[in-house]
Structures are given as C-alpha cells and as structure tokens.
Amino acid sequence: xxxxxxxxxxxxxxxxxxxxxxxxxxxxxxxxxxxxxxxxxxxxxxxxxxxxxxxxxxxxxxxxxxxxxxxxxxxxxxxxxxxxxxxxxxxxxxxxxxxxxxxxxxxxxxxxxxx
Amino acid sequence: xxxxxxxxxxxxxxxxxxxxxxxxxxxxxxxxxxxxxxxxxxxxxxxxxxxxxxxxxxxxxxxxxxxxxxxxxxxxxxxxxxxxxxxxxxxxxxxxxxxxxxxxxxxxxxxxxxxx
Numbered sequence: 282x283x284x285x286x287x288x289x290x291x292x293x294x295x296x297x298x299x300x301x302x303x304x305x306x307x308x309x310x311x312x313x314x315x316x317x318x319x320x321x322x323x324x325x326x327x328x329x330x331x332x333x334x335x336x337x338x339x340x341x342x343x344x345x346x347x348x349x350x351x352x353x354x355x356x357x358x359x360x361x362x363x364x365x366x367x368x369x370x371x372x373x374x375x376x377x378x379x380x381x382x383x384x385x386x387x388x389x390x391x392x393x394x395x396x
Numbered sequence: 397x398x399x400x401x402x403x404x405x406x407x408x409x410x411x412x413x414x415x416x417x418x419x420x421x422x423x424x425x426x427x428x429x430x431x432x433x434x435x436x437x438x439x440x441x442x443x444x445x446x447x448x449x450x451x452x453x454x455x456x457x458x459x460x461x462x463x464x465x466x467x468x469x470x471x472x473x474x475x476x477x478x479x480x481x482x483x484x485x486x487x488x489x490x491x492x493x494x495x496x497x498x499x500x501x502x503x504x505x506x507x508x509x510x511x512x
Binding site: 285312325375377384385 | 400405428432438440441442446447486488501
C-alpha cells in the first residue's frame with residue numbers, strides 16, 4: 282500500500298529559487314493537507330484542500346501556493362525561497378473532514394534547506 | 397482555543413523499563429485526542445486515538461494512553477521499552493469544529509531515547 286507519497290525527500294534551494302513539492306495519495310481521500318515542522322515545534326498547517334478544485338489557507342500560508350486539480354495530487358509551490366522556509370514538510374490526507382477521531386495519513390516528509 | 401502541551405521534550409529510558417510520555421490538553425469541549433509516532437526519516441504513524449468509548453485506550457506496539465478529564469491529561473505509557481521504540485512522539489488534539497476539515501493541533505513533540 283503506497284498511501285501518501287512525497288517527492289523529493291531532500292532538497293537544497295538557493296534564496297529566491299522556486300520549487301514544487303509533490304504529494305500524491307492513492308486512498309481516494311478528499312481531504313489533503315500540507316504541514317511544516319520546525320525544530321522543537323509541532324506541525325503547523327500551511328494549506329488544506331477539501332476536494333479537487335478547492336483549497337484554503339491554514340495557519341502559516343505566506344510564501345506558499347497550492348493547487349488541487351485531481352483527487353490524488355496536492356502539490357505545494359514555493360515561489361521565492363527564503364531561509365525562513367527551511368523546514369521539514371509533510372503532506373497528509375484524511376477520508377473525512379470535521380469528524381472526530383478521523384485518522385490522518387502522512388507522507389515521509391521533504392527536508393528542505395534554503396541557503 | 398484548543399492547545400496541547402507535551403511536558404517533556406526528551407525522555408531517556410533503559411530497554412525493558414516503563415515509558416511515560418506526558419501530555420496535557422486544553423479544550424472547552426470534549427476533545428478528540430491522538431498520539432502519533434515519527435521514526436527517523438519516516439512519516440507520522442498513528443499510535444492510538446481517544447474515541448470517548450473508554451478512558452484507557454490501547455494502541456499498537458504495546459502502547460496505551462489514559463484520558464483523564466479532571467486532570468486534562470492524555471499520557472502515553474508502555475510497560476517495557478524496546479530499542480525500536482526510539483522515536484519522536486506527538487500528542488495531537490483535533491478541532492472538529494473547524495468547519496469542514498480536520499484541524500490537528502500538535503504538541504511540540506517528545507523525543508524518546510532507549511538505551512541498552
């Protein structure tokens with residue numbers, strides 16, 4: 282079972298460069314999420330999507346963009362990389378939204394360094 | 397607003413001894429609570445979740461957690477640590493009133509080290 286797959290696993294970017302973090306899930310989940318994890322902190326929500334064509338901002342959206350053209354894919358775009366975006370990024374999905382006790386499935390993460 | 401506090405950033409135990417990872421939550425209504433584990437270079441995996449059916453929740457790999465409303469706690473325990481338990485553990489509360497998506501609020505994490 283593939284579950285949630287993220288690519289790449291590691292990336293080093295120069296300040297001002299752009300890149301796209303890829304995320305795909307094969308569980309037919311409508312809800313998908315992007316989180317960032319900074320050292321000593323819990324995960325913070327960047328963007329989420331409740332279905333194809335629908336996205337919305339989370340807690341820390343500045344400097345990022347997303348799209349959701351299909352149920353399976355939810356890429357995260359960094360347009361002008363900044364050192365503050367050095368972090369580990371996780372993609373996740375859930376089968377339901379707004380329901381108690383719904384398990385979230387996470388990808389393996391992308392470790393991004395901006396220098 | 398809901399919040400989660402993990403009381404220890406690092407816990408170190410010897411193999412075969414008990415594990416206790418502490419978590420307190422703040423919620424103005426009945427919370428949905430989870431523990432996730434993150435092994436090195438892996439994604440987060442669900443250990444267990446509180447469903448309100450029972451206050452003592454059993455999870456995978458011998459872990460369990462007890463929901464104590466009076467203490468607003470949801471501590472994670474295991475009777476006997478194994479080397480493979482070394483990982484980072486996150487206590488999470490779900491805000492189910494977020495209006496259409498699962499808003500997960502994460503604690504800062506507790507890194508568990510297990511020594512031979």
